[in-house]
Amino acid sequence: MKKFFYSQKIAPYVFILPFAVTFLLFWIGPIANGALLSFQDVLKDQWVGFKNYQRLLTDKIFLKAVWNSLKYMFGTLVLLIPFPMLFASLLNSKLMKKPGFFKSIYFLPALTSVVVAGTIFRLMFGELESSLANRVISLFGLAPVKWLKGAGTGYFALLVLACWRWTGVNILYFLAGLQSIPKELYESAAIDGAGKWKLFTKISFPLVKPTTVYVLTISIYAGLSMFLESYMLWRGNNSPNNIGLTIVGYLYRQGIEKRAMGYACAVGLVLLAVVMIINLIQLKVTGTFDKEAK
Amino acid sequence: MKPALKGKQKNRLAAISMIVLFTVLALLILLPIYAIFLASFKPGGQLVQYGLNLDLDFSQMSFDNYILLFAGRHEYWTWFFNSIILTVITVILTLIVSSFVGYGFAAYDFKGRNALFICVLIVLSIPLEVVMLPLYKQISNWGLMDNYMAIVLPFMAHASTIFFFRQYLLGIPKELMEAGRIDGSTEYGIFFRLIIPIMKPAFAAMAILNGMTAWNNYLWPLLVIRSADKYTLTLGLNTLINPYGDNYNLLIVGCFFSIVPIFILFICFQKYFIEGMTAGAVKG
Numbered sequence: 001m002k003k004f005f006y007s008q009k010i011a012p013y014v015f016i017l018p019f020a021v022t023f024l025l026f027w028i029g030p031i032a033n034g035a036l037l038s039f040q041d042v043l044k045d046q047w048v049g050f051k052n053y054q055r056l057l058t059d060k061i062f063l064k065a066v067w068n069s070l071k072y073m074f075g076t077l078v079l080l081i082p083f084p085m086l087f088a089s090l091l092n093s094k095l096m097k098k099p100g101f102f103k104s105i106y107f108l109p110a111l112t113s114v115v116v117a118g119t120i121f122r123l124m125f126g127e128l129e130s131s132l133a134n135r136v137i138s139l140f141g142l143a144p145v146k147w148l149k150g151a152g153t154g155y156f157a158l159l160v161l162a163c164w165r166w167t168g169v170n171i172l173y174f175l176a177g178l179q180s181i182p183k184e185l186y187e188s189a190a191i192d193g194a195g196k197w198k199l200f201t202k203i204s205f206p207l208v209k210p211t212t213v214y215v216l217t218i219s220i221y222a223g224l225s226m227f228l229e230s231y232m233l234w235r236g237n238n239s240p241n242n243i244g245l246t247i248v249g250y251l252y253r254q255g256i257e258k259r260a261m262g263y264a265c266a267v268g269l270v271l272l273a274v275v276m277i278i279n280l281i282q283l284k285v286t287g288t289f290d291k292e293a294k
Numbered sequence: 295m296k297p298a299l300k301g302k303q304k305n306r307l308a309a310i311s312m313i314v315l316f317t318v319l320a321l322l323i324l325l326p327i328y329a330i331f332l333a334s335f336k337p338g339g340q341l342v343q344y345g346l347n348l349d350l351d352f353s354q355m356s357f358d359n360y361i362l363l364f365a366g367r368h369e370y371w372t373w374f375f376n377s378i379i380l381t382v383i384t385v386i387l388t389l390i391v392s393s394f395v396g397y398g399f400a401a402y403d404f405k406g407r408n409a410l411f412i413c414v415l416i417v418l419s420i421p422l423e424v425v426m427l428p429l430y431k432q433i434s435n436w437g438l439m440d441n442y443m444a445i446v447l448p449f450m451a452h453a454s455t456i457f458f459f460r461q462y463l464l465g466i467p468k469e470l471m472e473a474g475r476i477d478g479s480t481e482y483g484i485f486f487r488l489i490i491p492i493m494k495p496a497f498a499a500m501a502i503l504n505g506m507t508a509w510n511n512y513l514w515p516l517l518v519i520r521s522a523d524k525y526t527l528t529l530g531l532n533t534l535i536n537p538y539g540d541n542y543n544l545l546i547v548g549c550f551f552s553i554v555p556i557f558i559l560f561i562c563f564q565k566y567f568i569e570g571m572t573a574g575a576v577k578g
Contacts, residue, residue, distance in 0.1 A: 011481035015398025016410055018391045019451040023413050026448035027420070030428035037428060091316070095309040104564060105320045108327065110571075111556045113510035115528040116549045119535065120326045123333075123346035131345025132329060164326060167319075169571060176572040217419075225421035228513055235535055248423040255427040256517065264427050272424045279419065 031272075034265040042261035052266040062267065064242055065250040066274075072246065073223025075159045080170050081215055087167075088174030089204050103175070106168030117165055118232020122148070125157045125233070133157075148233060151243040158244070161229055170215055177211030178204060213286050217279060224275050227252065247271050327553075334359055334550045338542025359547035370548055372523060373530030377509055380526055384446050384508040385501050391450040392500070393493060396459025397485050401471060411460075417453040422514070430517050440520040445511070455500050458573050462496040463489070499570035502563055506556060527552050 004010055041048050056062050091099045109117065124132040125147040134144040147153045185203050194202065227248035231237055234244045237253050245253075247267065255264030329346050335355040363370060399411055429448065438444040466489070474484035512528040519529060531552065534545040560567055 006480045006482075008481060009404075012398050012402035012404040012407070014482075015394055015402070015485075016407075019395040019414065019456060020410065022448065022451040023417065026429060027417055027425060030425040030432055031420075033432065034425065034428035037431075087316075087319070090312055093312075095305055096312055096316075097309070102316045102320055103568070104560075106323055107560070107567065107571075108557070109323060111506060111560055112327075112553050113512060113528050115510075115512055115531050116330075116553055117326075119531070119545065119549055120330050120346065123341065124326060124329065126345035128343075128345040130347055130349070132325075132347045134345075135347055164323065168323065172568055172572050221419065221421055225423045227423065248421075251423065251427065255430075261427060261431065268424050268427060272420065275419075275421060275424075 034268055037262050038266040038269055040262040043259060048262070052263050053270075055263065056266055056270060061242055061245070062250055065245045065247050066270075068242075068244070069224050069226065069246045069248075071155065072158060072162075072226055073220060075155070076162050076166075076223045077216070077219055079159060079163055080166050080219060081212065084167055084170035084215075085174045085205075085208070085212070088171045088178055089200055091171065092175060092178045099175075103168075103172065106171055108168070109165045110169045112165070114228040114232055117161065118229060121157065121161045121164070122233050122235065125160075148244075149240050151241070154233075154239065154243045157233060158229060161233065173211055173215050174208060177208040181207045209286070213283070216282055216286070220278050220282060221275060224271065224278070247274075330546060330550050334547040336546075338544075338546065341542050341546065359543050362543055363547045363551060366544070368544055369522065369525070369530060370544060373525050373527045374552075376524060377527040380442055380445065381505050381508040383442070384449075385505045387446055387450045388452050388455055388504050389497055389500060392452050392455035393459045393490070393497070394485065395451055396456045397463055397489055399456070399460040400463035400466070401468075401489075414453050414456055418457065426514070426517065433518055439518055440524060441518075442524070444518040445515055452504065455504060458500060458570070459493070459496060461573070462493065466492070495566075495569075498563065498566040499573065502559065502566045503570035505559075506567075509556060 005014065038052055039047060039049060041051075090096065091102065126133075127144070127146040127149065128134065129138075129144045133147055137145065145153055147157050181203065185207075186199055189199055189203060225248050226246050230239065230244035230246055230249060231252075237245070237249050237257065239245060248271065251264050251267040251271065254260045254267060329348060332348060332350070332355075333341055333346055335357070337354065337356075337358065340354060362368075399407065399414075433439060433444045433448075438447075470488060471484050474488050479487060510528065511526070512532075515526055515529055516532075519525060522530075522533075525533070527548075531545065531548055534541045534548065
């Protein structure tokens with residue numbers, strides 16, 4: 001027995017065992033269980049077939065949550081990929097002195113918990129005339145706004161929070177990608193007379209693509225599963241007219257607050273499907289599959 | 295690049311405008327942190343009345359909140375201590391278990407390896423929120439509710455940490471393992487005696503990344519922790535978010551103080567923070 005455990009054939013499986021067990025118990029088990037629950041009415045302990053899913057299709061609040069999540073994801077993609085990429089390539093240029101100092105400062109927001117960041121931003125976007133956000137817009141002669149009461153302004157506050165927390169991290173990702181590009185490429189292109197913009201579009205942008213795909217993937221994942229940012233900004237899961245409700249917020253509301261576990265599990269599986277589909281499309285479009293196949 | 299003076303002037307102009315741009319960005323990023331730092335000296339009532347802003351009125355500002363934080367009657371330090379314990383346990387177990395698994399993936403060629411590694415990648419690409427509810431139900435069936443085990447156990451074999459260690463260990467020469475075998479080490483002895491010592495930089499990066507995540511963890515503890523004496527800092531702070539009594543006095547100074555330990559760690563071990571954070575981005 002002992003010899004068996006120590007043999008070179010068995011050892012790899014012993015090494016992998018903790019992951020295999022965790023994977024079965026805490027991922028496959030719950031997902032399978034969730035799939036089964038999604039066909040039940042858990043409170044009445046009945047099988048209901050596809051009823052939960054049918055209900056989702058006509059549930060206006062759920063559809064609003066899906067729309068909010070997609071809108072948030074789209075907003076973060078537009079703001080948190082091009083700008084950090086641009087800032088990173090500027091920081092990476094030879095002309096930039098002390099890039100390390102700026103890098104450190106930009107990283108600070110990522111160290112704060114969503115509870116702390118959310119609390120600060122909720123107070124900054126307070127509706128009082130003297131709150132920071134209203135002070136800032138008054139500089140431009142605008143009247144105070146009830147930020148978290150309106151759909152558009154609430155969305156704006158969410159995006160500002162997201163940009164504050166993640167711009168720095170994404171800059172770091174792109175910097176790491178840019179620094180892995182050999183310097184000689186730039187030098188020889190510069191000798192051939194390529195300008196700064198040409199260097200960016202012909203060398204940096206294509207060669208930093210693995211990083212871009214990575215950032216895109218995690219942004220889609222994080223954007224679609226966003227919940228706590230909105231939970232903190234609106235001090236709970238209930239925002240006026242559900243302007244801050246997301247897919248996970250709805251899952252939380254149904255499963256934890258209303259104890260409709262079956263219905264909530266159906267929401268969870270729809271989320272899984274949406275994440276998978278969007279990521280597959282993304283990987284297809286960016287050509288990551290073709291690279292993997294090689 | 296050749297025309298000497300003109301090119302130089304142009305470069306200088308570019309350098310200055312870049313410094314200006316990045317300084318403005320840095321100020322914007324620091325603004326909320328500065329605002330809460332200022333607010334930690336203001337009475338909570340003022341915050342409720344006027345909102346969070348950058349007003350400096352020294353007649354209103356005092357160290358009262360800090361006195362409350364360090365000497366007042368409240369649960370803050372229980373939460374703080376709980377968070378420290380939980381963070382330390384999480385980091386130690388995650389590092390040991392995940393490096394063990396990561397080594398298995400990197401060092402051996404065995405049947406089923408690729409399939410199992412695909413499972414790691416699958417876990418990486420599924421948001422926890424998808425399994426959150428059934429997992430919650432399961433934890434409750436197993437009687438692990440309100441127990442720190444429920445926070446640590448499911449995530450010890452941590453997919454992204456395993457991935458990082460595997461990438462790190464792919465580069466180790468196979469001769470090292472052969473030498474260990476010739477010396478009479480068992481397969482596990484090779485890992486614990488020969489491999490762990492050369493993994494220090496990887497451990498540092500992952501300790502910091504996992505520590506930060508554990509310290510800031512909120513959603514999962516919110517579901518599984520019930521009793522107030524087990525609250526972590528994030529859970530506890532969130533109970534203060536109702537603007538009654540003098541909650542805000544403690545909330546703001548408590549929020550500010552909760553980021554201090556992480557900021558100090560960051561200043562000391564910046565390199566590892568950045569390494570751990572960006573590990574996945576270059577190679578994907």
